[in-house]
Amino acid sequence: MRFAVFGTGVVGRTVAAKLVSLGHDVLLGTRDPAATLARTEPAGTGAPVAPYAAWQAEHPRVGLATFAEAARSAEVLVNATGGRVSVDVLTSVGTEHLDGKVLIDLANPLDFSGGWPPVLDPGNSDSLGELLQRTFPGVRVVKTLNTMNCAVMVDPARVAGDHDVFLSGDDEEAKASVRELLHSFGWPQANILDLGGIRTARGVEMLLPIWLSLTGRLGHADFNFHVQGA
Amino acid sequence: MRFAVFGTGVVGRTVAAKLVSLGHDVLLGTRDPAATLARTEPAGTGAPVAPYAAWQAEHPRVGLATFAEAARSAEVLVNATGGRVSVDVLTSVGTEHLDGKVLIDLANPLDFSGGWPPVLDPGNSDSLGELLQRTFPGVRVVKTLNTMNCAVMVDPARVAGDHDVFLSGDDEEAKASVRELLHSFGWPQANILDLGGIRTARGVEMLLPIWLSLTGRLGHADFNFHVQGA
Numbered sequence: 368m369r370f371a372v373f374g375t376g377v378v379g380r381t382v383a384a385k386l387v388s389l390g391h392d393v394l395l396g397t398r399d400p401a402a403t404l405a406r407t408e409p410a411g412t413g414a415p416v417a418p419y420a421a422w423q424a425e426h427p428r429v430g431l432a433t434f435a436e437a438a439r440s441a442e443v444l445v446n447a448t449g450g451r452v453s454v455d456v457l458t459s460v461g462t463e464h465l466d467g468k469v470l471i472d473l474a475n476p477l478d479f480s481g482g483w484p485p486v487l488d489p490g491n492s493d494s495l496g497e498l499l500q501r502t503f504p505g506v507r508v509v510k511t512l513n514t515m516n517c518a519v520m521v522d523p524a525r526v527a528g529d530h531d532v533f534l535s536g537d538d539e540e541a542k543a544s545v546r547e548l549l550h551s552f553g554w555p556q557a558n559i560l561d562l563g564g565i566r567t568a569r570g571v572e573m574l575l576p577i578w579l580s581l582t583g584r585l586g587h588a589d590f591n592f593h594v595q596g597a
Numbered sequence: 598m599r600f601a602v603f604g605t606g607v608v609g610r611t612v613a614a615k616l617v618s619l620g621h622d623v624l625l626g627t628r629d630p631a632a633t634l635a636r637t638e639p640a641g642t643g644a645p646v647a648p649y650a651a652w653q654a655e656h657p658r659v660g661l662a663t664f665a666e667a668a669r670s671a672e673v674l675v676n677a678t679g680g681r682v683s684v685d686v687l688t689s690v691g692t693e694h695l696d697g698k699v700l701i702d703l704a705n706p707l708d709f710s711g712g713w714p715p716v717l718d719p720g721n722s723d724s725l726g727e728l729l730q731r732t733f734p735g736v737r738v739v740k741t742l743n744t745m746n747c748a749v750m751v752d753p754a755r756v757a758g759d760h761d762v763f764l765s766g767d768d769e770e771a772k773a774s775v776r777e778l779l780h781s782f783g784w785p786q787a788n789i790l791d792l793g794g795i796r797t798a799r800g801v802e803m804l805l806p807i808w809l810s811l812t813g814r815l816g817h818a819d820f821n822f823h824v825q826g827a
Binding site: 560562574585594 | 716717718719720721722756757758759760763790791792793797799800801803804806807808809810811813814815819820821822823824825826827
């Protein structure tokens with residue numbers, strides 16, 4: 368399958384590397400590829416990550432393109448941009464490269480402007496998943512994987528025991544295809560919990576504040592939520 | 598120990614019954630005891646529960662009093678009121694019966710005015726736990742147990758396997774005393790996760806929307822969250 372992964376941060380890179388390891392074609396999307404490749408400073412809002420060019424050199428099978436160029440030939444889109452810029456990114460792609468495609472939304476609308484911890488915005492009466500679906504009604508949004516560290520997203524076995532990933536979306540066929548993709552990442556079917564329509568994205572995005580608290584208390588991010596008794 | 602439990606709904610009743618079963622003295626607090634006893638209609642915002650008087654007849658060791666009267670002689674306070682009225686309830690108690698005491702806050706600020714599912718308000722930049730601590734600085738707020746059905750609160754073994762209860766609060770001694778109370782309810786020490794200060798109440802209150810989604814999908818409330826890898 369041909370994937371476009373929007374966002375060249377650690378989440379986008381981790382998912383892109385997993386997808387190519389499974390034999391998929393992947394283009395990472397960025398605003399300005401030349402500028403992304405020219406950066407020499409470490410990137411990232413949390414722990415610093417290597418400049419993109421250094422990572423690219425180690426992952427020659429991942430291509431880099433503008434958001435629109437990456438989306439043009441892709442069958443499946445992955446939103447790994449910062450949640451606060453996701454609408455702008457998809458606007459720059461254009462509905463002609465969005466409509467009819469599955470958009471896997473991994474992003475969280477965290478506002479870092481007030482320092483640490485970031486505030487979820489919207490937080491209670493809307494969600495990024497709903498906003499994307501509402502703004503781009505032709506794309507088939509599936510919210511998933513946003514509730515854990517990206518290393519866990521693509522390698523669930525690094526957390527011992529049962530733990531879960533959630534699915535939210537209005538398109539049942541899209542959710543079924545994302546379920547299969549998650550299964551190929553190593554997620555057991557029983558740990559992929561379909562919560563319902565895209566409105567339930569609100570609940571999974573609202574897991575972020577406790578996730579951030581737990582990361583701080585535990586001193587690591589190799590954990591995940593499990594619904595015991597489901 | 599002498600407890601005041603504010604709120605005569607199913608949560609307050611369930612916690613009160615557990616406390617008396619453990620040998621504690623318990624007064625349930627309500628706005629107007631005569632009116633509460635006179636009600637003949639089923640109560641509750643979710644599944645209907647028996648009128649208070651019928652429940653009281655089966656639990657003769659639980660007393661009923663005004664909020665202030667219940668608090669006056671209590672050593673520990675439990676907030677099991679609807680989260681949207683909790684400040685009014687504590688205001689009616691008065692700081693003279695609050696200051697220096699531990700307040701175990703089980704409530705969630707859910708707004709049912711727009712129908713189902715209710716919206717959490719505040720949801721992202723404040724929490725009921727913080728609001729209570731800020732409004733009544735002399736009381737020692739510990740947010741806990743609000744992330745599960747009340748049957749699970751007092752009988753964690755009804756959900757098989759490891760699952761967790763969270764503690765949030767600024768007063769370490771108060772949290773230690775609540776930890777012991779939870780342990781007496783049946784919670785293993787390893788499943789009582791201290792998240793930090795009262796600000797972390799935000800994260801646990803924000804678990805409610807996904808909890809509501811899960812209840813709907815599973816068709817029952819005998820589940821709970823577990824942090825796998827903690």
